[in-house]
Amino acid sequence: MAMTLHGSPLSFPTYKVALMLSMAGEPFTFQYVNLRQGEHKTPGFLAMNRFGQVPVLMDGDQPLSQSNAILLHLAGRLGKFGGGDAAGQRTTLEWLCWEADQLLPGIARPRFYKRFMPNPDPTLLAHYTERGEGALKTLEAGLAKTPYLGGDQPSIADISVYATVVHAAEGGFDLDRWPSVKGWVERMGGQPGVRPAADLMPMPQ
Numbered sequence: 001m002a003m004t005l006h007g008s009p010l011s012f013p014t015y016k017v018a019l020m021l022s023m024a025g026e027p028f029t030f031q032y033v034n035l036r037q038g039e040h041k042t043p044g045f046l047a048m049n050r051f052g053q054v055p056v057l058m059d060g061d062q063p064l065s066q067s068n069a070i071l072l073h074l075a076g077r078l079g080k081f082g083g084g085d086a087a088g089q090r091t092t093l094e095w096l097c098w099e100a101d102q103l104l105p106g107i108a109r110p111r112f113y114k115r116f117m118p119n120p121d122p123t124l125l126a127h128y129t130e131r132g133e134g135a136l137k138t139l140e141a142g143l144a145k146t147p148y149l150g151g152d153q154p155s156i157a158d159i160s161v162y163a164t165v166v167h168a169a170e171g172g173f174d175l176d177r178w179p180s181v182k183g184w185v186e187r188m189g190g191q192p193g194v195r196p197a198a199d200l201m202p203m204p205q
């Protein structure tokens with residue numbers, strides 16, 4: 001049965017899951033969730049995701065939440081992008097935890113303040129921008145050593161991190177300062193199935 005992804009094309013965590021499905025060649029149906037209208041806090045949505053956030057992936061009648069947990073589920077279920085051997089899987093998990101803790105807030109919050117808030121608090125913007133710059137520095141060091149985060153092949157760690165970093169300019173970050181990151185973004189962009197968020201998750205007309 002085809003899977004259904006509930007979320008928004010403007011959401012980096014939703015984009016991660018759409019990218020994984022597309023790169024794995026797995027067909028899915030997209031169901032738009034209007035966050036402005038609070039559709040993610042309705043009883044029906046909360047029955048799928050106790051956290052009241054997008055994305056949710058319905059795999060059959062099983063609702064899955066937390067984007068990196070969904071990626072791990074899909075890597076096991078589809079047998080793709082899991083990170084290879086035990087050492088590669090450990091490295092992949094380390095990057096996934098770091099992505100949720102450091103990278104996503106560091107890039108997504110400045111992008112949210114700049115793109116969706118009329119008068120963002122400058123202290124908060126500076127705080128998260130500093131975290132984003134620190135995350136890009138960490139990423140630059142990692143990608144100077146190997147072509148992908150876990151080694152020679154892309155894994156769910158690359159998919160998770162790419163979904164955010166490819167939009168870094170929207171948060172005011174300049175990838176020209178990070179040549180290894182920039183090269184990796186180009187390599188990831190050339191992988192089969194990698195397409196912009198709006199192509200993978202068309203908004204309802």
Ligand SMILES: N[C@@H](CCC(=O)N[C@@H](CS)C(=O)NCC(=O)O)C(=O)O
Pocket residue numbers: 010011012013014035040052053054055065066067068100
């Ligand atoms: N840790 C979650 C984060 C998901 C998340 O932050 N989703 C945002 C959209 S990008 C959301 O639903 N925000 C609405 C809210 O938190 O009320 C994941 O990776 O799935």
